[in-house]
Amino acid sequence: MYYKSIVTMVMLFVVLTIGTISFAASDGNYSLSFTNVLTGVKDDVEAVSFSSSGEILASGGDDNSIILWDTKSWKEVRRLKGHKDKVSTLTFSPNGKLLASGDSGSKVILWDAVTGTEVQRIKVDDDVNAVAFSPDGKLLAIANNSRNVALWDFSQGSKLEKLVGHTKDVKSVAFSRDGKFIASGSNDKSLILWDITSGKMLKKFSGHSDDVNSIAFAANGKYLASGGNDKKIIIWDIASGTIKYTLAENSNSIKSLVFINNGDVLVSGEGDSKINCKISFWETESGKNLASGRNDCSLTGFAFSPDEKYVAIAAKKVTIKQRIATAATLQSQPELNDALAFSEVVQTPNIKADELFKRAKDWIVTNLVTSNDVLQVVDKENGMLLGKGEIIYKPDTFMSKATLTGTIRFVVKILVKDGRYKYTFTDFTHIGTAVTIRNAIWGYKEPLQLSYGLLTNAEKAPDGAEYRTSVWKHMKEVSAETANNLINSLTINMGRPVTGNNDW
DSSP, X not given: OOOOOEEEEEEEESSSOOOXXXXXXXXXXXXXXXXXXXXXXXXXXXXXXXXXXXXXXXXXXXXXXXXEEETTTOOEEEEEEOOSSOEEEEEEOTTSSEEEEEETTSEEEEEETTTOOEEEEEEOSSOEEEEEEOTTXXXXXXXXXXXXXXXXXXXXXXXXXXXXXXSSOEEEEEEOTTSSEEEEEETTSEEEEEETTTOOEEEEEEOXXXXXXXXEEXXXXXXXXXXXXXXXXXXXXXXXXXXXXXXXXXXXXXXEEEEEGGGTEEEEEEEOOSSOEEEXXXXXXXXXXXXXXXXXXXXXXXXXXXXXXXXXXXXXXXXEEEEEEESSOOOOOOOTTSBOOEEEEEEOTTOOHHHHHHHHHHHHHHHOOOSSOSEEEEETTTTEEEEEEEEEEOOSSSTTHHHHOEEEEEEEEEEEETTEEEEEEEEEEEEEXXXXXXXTTTOOEEEEOOOOEEOBSOSSXXXXXXXXXXXXXXXXXHHHHHHHHHHHHHHHHHXXXXXXXXXX
């Protein structure tokens, strides 16, 4: 089976840059390409949701505000201010008329999705982690840290019902498509299936060994998916209450799950790492991995548009990506031993290759700091520039500080064509400082230099030592932050308006 839909990925970030994700799959070729950048987000994004029409994307996060984006122009339409605490979750009602948002201050606000005015406030017992509308829009389920699921019945005015059964904070909540059931996931490592009519607990699912962060019902009503901090995804057979299968080959906590393609495909998002998140596509019936891709982000969640052509990934900055699924030659996804790299194809309409080449050359000379020649290769005929840079590295640990302090060298490659360019930051290589130490037993002096060498996607340092792994991760964080700053500068420089004669 080939999945040939085109999906644009809208990635919300503030600090960290985004490189190209490549999804390798036996059933097709999945790749992402840059299309636009959304500006205006000032702090970490915690939640995203599309309206039922797909015309509006809502994002909310640590700056206590909600931004509504037009999905055609990707421009900010309206900013909603009413929360005094971090916006932790939000969702549109099925008819698109209401937007519900919850915060870390125990409040849920209902907004008129058209005018942006506040309609009602709902106070719950503790921090809000998730909200979900029933399919008919008559109920709002609220997962919070009071160990229960609060149910707001719109027909009852201000009445809140409580579904009691969890022993720790409730992190996630979802309605079945037929509206008969609610499922909730908790830090008590369990899932509970509730009957909406009676409010009674029908089944309790136990299989996770850590907090359950996300749950999702399959469209056919047969399966329930759950993901948690134990890095596992479990597919449950609802009728029998048993595990259909477990997907345990994940490297980070599962932050978000959603079924697409009418339930045939499950999409999972991993988070926690500052420079590595992962999006995976799974065949629902078999659990077969259709595609997986790593990226430099700190994922907190995602949401698909109603037509499944767009997916908004919440993390820390707003960038629009496009995923194209074809039957073309497969691309390899970044492996753990692959070099750390940040790469992107950026569209620059109406700017010719000659002008982009000049801008890229000026940018390299101005922005890269290195003890060697900045420009290594200048190939105007093929539109290619190669430069080298250095990062003065200072470790965040006192252990072997003298030898760890040194440089991280890297390579920048820029290719230009009419209307677009591609950058690649790669070959980040640590070289420590050589020092002379005195042997405590024999008294002679000996040189010592601790270099980590080429930085890769591996989570642990090459020798696997725990104390070295913390430094290894820090080096990659510093490299990612430097690359992010340079990429932002490059984007501004390459995309500035053309002056003078525009006819090449």
